Amino acid sequence: MIRKTYAFLASLSFGLWLMGGVMALLAAGSFVGGEQSALNAMPLFAWLGQAPVAASWWLWGALALLGLLVCNTVLCSVETLRQGWGERRLLQLLAPQLMHLGFLLIVLAHLLSARGGAKEAMQVDQGSVLSFPDGSSVRVTALATTPGPMGMPVDFSAGIVATAGGRQTTTILRPNHPFFHDGVGIYLKHVEPFPVPVGYVELHYEPGAGWALAGALLFTAGNVALLAVRRGRPLAG
Incomplete structure (x- = not known):
């Protein structure tokens, strides 16, 4: 049971469902008016502490799914490294890890700005x-x-x-x-x-701006590396 749960949490399909859920919640939130107008004028966590659940339910749901997506990303990286270590070329092994690390840094950046931004x-x-x-x-x-x-x-x-x-x-x-x-x-x-x-x-x-930039650069580097691998021209490693 534990092994099946772990495999599900680390699976790509679970990550895709989570991303779809986040986009659906954000799309639903775009139709919520009233208190939502103040969201752009204050840090995210400050707004969540004041807004009623009727106006913020979609954002709470998106944050919960993003938390699961972070967990899925970490477990996916662990599994990729565990299964591919010694069997893949270095660039082929590290390309998705750069993308994962970039995503995690971007999430960290938004959390920092959501808490301490002004x-x-x-x-x-x-x-x-x-x-x-x-x-x-x-x-x-x-x-x-x-x-x-x-x-x-x-x-x-x-x-x-x-x-x-x-x-x-x-x-x-x-x-x-x-x-x-x-x-x-x-x-x-x-x-x-x-x-x-x-x-x-x-x-x-924006205290998270530097982390967001680092994450974006890593995510871009991972995409370029993955493209090179799929085009059959990986760098020597």
Whole structure:
């Protein structure tokens, strides 16, 4: 009985069913309104602690399935290594493990951000100062818009000066060109030029960002390695 349960938990078919279940729950959650609108404005676990079950049931279910998927991934890797050790080429053996490890790091990254992440939106004007707990600061020096041929703004920017440890860094903030200060991303969302220049910025703190990047790189490397193996051109190993 224990052996059959272990084989089921480590099977590929179980993993596929779990992924299908996660996607189905997320699809169902997209039709839930009301309290769900606040999900993008606070860390995941903070939202789950406040939202009623009627609004968060789909997310609790998705998290439970993801937990089982993590277990399935770990057991699948163990079985692959146990059965293939000494019988497969090194790249053929390690390719799926890189993908599995990448997935696990991405899950870890989201858990870290769900617990310790932060997001805040605020209005700033020329001369506004954003202060940080370590004593550093970011000052907005200028806000500008670039009008198009029809008079509508096609671009906007904010000049900022970051001060930390007695050193100053000057840069220009634009949409899709954020500035990262002490691990906090500062994003410019909009600038209103009249009657006086006013900007709207968002501050994001994502403690899992580095782990997510590492996981994505490992997952990509695993896919490339697996493609090389299946094309019959594995690297020597």
